[in-house]
Structure formats: structure tokens, C-alpha cells
Amino acid sequence: MALRMWASSTANALKISCASKPYLSLSRCFSTVLDGLKYAESHEWVKHEGSVATIGITDHAQDHLGEVVFVELPEPGGSVSKGKGFGAVESVKATSDVNSPISGEIVEVNSKLSEAPGLINSSPYEEGWMIKVKPSSSSELESLMGSKEYTKFCEEEDASH
Amino acid sequence: MGILCCVCFLQEEEKETRTWNSSSGSKMLIPQTRNIGLPIMNLMRFKGLPILQQLHIEEQLLRTSSENWCIINDGTNDPTIVMGVSGKPAELLEIESVLRDQVPVIRRFTGGGTVIVDPGTIFVTYICNKEAIPDLQPYPRPIMSWSSSLYSKVFQGIGDFHLRENDYVFGNHKFGGNAQSITKTKWIHHTSFLWDFDVRNMAYLKLPKRAPAYRSARGHLDFICRLKDYMSRSTFIDKTVEAAGTQFLLRSFELETIENCSETEFRPSTRFLTNEELEAAAVAGQ
Numbered sequence: 105m106a107l108r109m110w111a112s113s114t115a116n117a118l119k120i121s122c123a124s125k126p127y128l129s130l131s132r133c134f135s136t137v138l139d140g141l142k143y144a145e146s147h148e149w150v151k152h153e154g155s156v157a158t159i160g161i162t163d164h165a166q167d168h169l170g171e172v173v174f175v176e177l178p179e180p181g182g183s184v185s186k187g188k189g190f191g192a193v194e195s196v197k198a199t200s201d202v203n204s205p206i207s208g209e210i211v212e213v214n215s216k217l218s219e220a221p222g223l224i225n226s227s228p229y230e231e232g233w234m235i236k237v238k239p240s241s242s243s244e245l246e247s248l249m250g251s252k253e254y255t256k257f258c259e260e261e262d263a264s265h
Numbered sequence: 266m267g268i269l270c271c272v273c274f275l276q277e278e279e280k281e282t283r284t285w286n287s288s289s290g291s292k293m294l295i296p297q298t299r300n301i302g303l304p305i306m307n308l309m310r311f312k313g314l315p316i317l318q319q320l321h322i323e324e325q326l327l328r329t330s331s332e333n334w335c336i337i338n339d340g341t342n343d344p345t346i347v348m349g350v351s352g353k354p355a356e357l358l359e360i361e362s363v364l365r366d367q368v369p370v371i372r373r374f375t376g377g378g379t380v381i382v383d384p385g386t387i388f389v390t391y392i393c394n395k396e397a398i399p400d401l402q403p404y405p406r407p408i409m410s411w412s413s414s415l416y417s418k419v420f421q422g423i424g425d426f427h428l429r430e431n432d433y434v435f436g437n438h439k440f441g442g443n444a445q446s447i448t449k450t451k452w453i454h455h456t457s458f459l460w461d462f463d464v465r466n467m468a469y470l471k472l473p474k475r476a477p478a479y480r481s482a483r484g485h486l487d488f489i490c491r492l493k494d495y496m497s498r499s500t501f502i503d504k505t506v507e508a509a510g511t512q513f514l515l516r517s518f519e520l521e522t523i524e525n526c527s528e529t530e531f532r533p534s535t536r537f538l539t540n541e542e543l544e545a546a547a548v549a550g551q
Contacts, residue, residue, distance in 0.1 A: 168404040174351035197377040198405035198445035
């Protein structure tokens with residue numbers, strides 16, 4: 105609890121959002137990482153619920169990219185492959201590929217992002233979700249990082265630069 | 266036959282030019298004073314290459330090559346409008362004038378804004394592996410910052426050069442626009458420099474809705490300036506090559522080598538917009 109309060113007050117001082125929910129893992133990099141999700145090294149997250157997996161980019165990614173002004177998404181009915189690009193986000197001057205952490209069939213695409221691409225910045229894990237997929241391999245999900253591992257990954261990545 | 270795919274570190278202590286022939290064509294090391302342990306970067310130089318062809322080369326190298334590249338195109342042939350990947354013609358262009366005067370319009374694969382390029386534009390592009398530059402995070406702002414540090418060397422003591430938001434400026438006048446694309450393993454940062462421009466061409470571009478704060482709603486001619494007022498073309502290009510040589514071991518590369526060596530059937534997304542598309546955009550207001 106003390107660590108959470110310290111991080112929260114520091115985040116406030118730095119004007120960085122830091123939601124105080126009990127299931128958050130708070131990292132020294134002050135990006136939000138949610139428990140219960142799985143993460144790829146290319147900074148996408150997966151939320152597996154029943155037969156559907158929801159995919160988006162992490163708070164760490166959106167923070168480093170800057171204001172998202174355009175999102176390129178595939179059509180439902182297509183397929184994604186683990187580690188391959190399925191879309192892109194444009195942030196002012198840059199397009200950045202978004203890669204799928206898992207393979208499967210795209211069953212839904214977040215159409216809100218065409219009119220409100222900034223949802224990826226303001227709500228990367230909820231309203232800013234990008235695609236929903238029917239996974240073709242459960243082992244791919246298991247090979248992804250958990251919240252603690254991803255938090256450490258972000259810290260090490262930021263520290264090495 | 267194929268493009269040399271391995272990134273190798275060479276150690277040289279003397280100014281030296283060597284040539285060798287391989288199955289993929291001929292390459293030439295560029296004389297440099299200090300290049301110990303630097304990553305190799307292939308340097309391609311063009312003069313007047315059509316901008317669509319330049320962008321196709323860049324997009325192919327970004328997507329299919331594992332090497333580092335610097336491309337310099339000293340002017341393009343015909344005046345051409347180049348929009349970013351998400352650009353909306355009706356918002357950015359005076360479509361009626363563009364169609365009337367048959368000005369070509371390209372949608373490129375990188376982000377960023379709209380430019381009209383011509384023989385007075387000098388293009389400099391860096392395509393790098395994510396590990397090529399130590400301590401550089403492969404995100405837009407660090408890459409932008411790194412590029413401005415290179416150009417700070419080029420413009421040292423000349424004008425009041427700096428990176429202002431995402432533009433290269435002298436004072437508060439823009440002379441260089443930037444755009445990027447970042448993939449899983451590589452990134453590209455390309456810049457169009459206004460060495461000179463035709464005032465009449467600016468009339469094809471609307472004032473963009475999304476503009477940097479420092480623009481302060483200035484019209485095109487009050488916002489931009491000409492690099493020719495500060496530096497000759499050859500000096501700028503020579504100094505840019507010299508600056509790149511402080512971080513990379515530059516190796517001159519010929520275009521025909523790329524054309525002969527591509528082993529993938531790559532289809533670039535960069536393309537001309539058709540008259541029909543522009544007309545439809547004008548009608549739909551997009």
C-alpha cells in the first residue's frame with residue numbers, strides 16, 4: 105500500500121495517470137500494467153475470455169508513441185499470425201506497426217477507433233482495444249509474459265536506453 | 266545472388282577507399298577519418314529521382330532488408346504532392362486546382378503531413394535496424410531527437426537551427442519536414458528539405474487542421490523558409506554525409522544492385538491517387 109501511495113503521488117507530481125485499482129502492478133516506469141492480461145515484447149496485450157481474445161497496445165506503448173491520430177485495422181473475418189503485423193497506429197509524424205501476440209481469426213474490430221483514435225491513449229486496456237480474435241493455439245497464449253514479467257521487461261528496456 | 270544480409274563491423278584507422286565485387290554488385294567504402302567498430306550503412310545518392318520511385322525503394326528496404334540505409338535524393342523531377350498515410354485530400358488540398366493543373370498526388374507509407382516537392386527539394390532518409398544506434402529507443406520522439414542531433418552537426422554555426430516540435434527550423438521558420446515508420450525490427454526517418462521552392466506550388470495546399478503550435482496560424486509563405494539562403498546544395502549534402510559518417514561506416518551502393526537482388530515480391534503501399542479518387546474525395550469532403 106505504501107509503495108502504491110508513493111507511486112501515485114509521484115505520478116501526480118509528474119502529471120502521469122496512475123489508476124489506483126487493487127489489481128494493478130505498479131512499475132518504476134509509471135506505465136500501467138494490468139494483472140490478468142498477457143503481454144508481448146512488442147508491447148501488445150491480450151485478454152483471454154472464453155473463446156475470444158481481445159488485443160490492444162499497452163500503456164507503455166501509447167505513452168512512448170504520443171498522441172494517436174489514426175488507427176489502421178484489418179477487416180473482421182481475416183486472420184492474424186503470432187508476431188506478424190495486423191495494423192498500425194499513426195502518432196503525429198510516425199506510423200508504428202501493431203503485431204498480433206497470437207494467431208487466430210479476427211471476429212471483431214473496434215470501429216470506434218476510426219472516429220476516436222485517441223481512445224488508445226486515454227484507455228489503452230479498455231475502450232482502446234483494437235481487435236478480438238478466436239485463438240487458434242492455446243500454447244501461444246501461455247508463452248506470453250504475465251504482468252510481473254512485462255513490468256520488469258519495460259523497466260529493463262527503459263533502463264537500457 | 267542477393268543483397269548482403271549480414272551486418273558486419275569493420276575496423277579502419279586510416280582514410281581509405283576500397284572497392285570489391287561480389288555477386289550482388291559493386292560497393293565502395295566512403296573515406297572516413299574515424300570508423301572503428303561502427304555499424305555499416307549503405308549510402309545511395311540520386312539526383313532528380315522521381316519521388317514515387319524513391320518512396321518505393323524506401324518502403325521495400327524498410328520491409329525486406331536487414332541492413333542500414335541512407336538515401337539522398339538531390340531534387341525530384343516533377344512537382345508532386347505527397348500526403349502522409351492517413352491524409353484526407355479534401356482537408357489538405359485545393360482539389361479543384363490540383364485536378365485542373367494535373368498535379369500528381371501520392372499517399373506515402375509514413376505518417377506526417379503534406380508536402381509539395383519539386384527539383385528544389387532535397388530528401389534525406391535513414392533506415393535503421395533497431396539495434397543500430399546504441400541507447401536509442403525505437404519510438405518517434407527519440408528517433409526525432411537523434412536525427413536532430415545529426416543535423417545539428419550539419420548546421421553548426423549556421424542560422425538558428427533546431428528541432429521545433431517535429432520540424433527543422435531556422436528561428437521559427439520551417440525548412441525541413443519529417444516523417445517516420447516503425448516496424449518490429451526497423452525504423453525509417455525521412456526528411457524533405459526546402460532548399461528552394463516555387464511560391465505558386467504552395468497554393469495547392471490548404472492550411473492543415475493539425476498544425477504545430479509554433480506555426481501560430483501563419484500562412485505557408487510566412488511559415489517556411491529556404492535552405493538556399495543558408496547553404497549551397499552540395500555543402501548541405503556533403504555535410505550530411507559527413508555527419509552520418511560519425512555514426513556509421515558508409516558504403517556507397519548502386520540502385521541496380523537493389524533491383525537485381527530483391528528476392529521477395531514486395532508490393533509497396535505508396536501510390537498515386539487517381540483523378541477519380543480525388544474527385545470522390547472532393548464530393549465527400551474527405
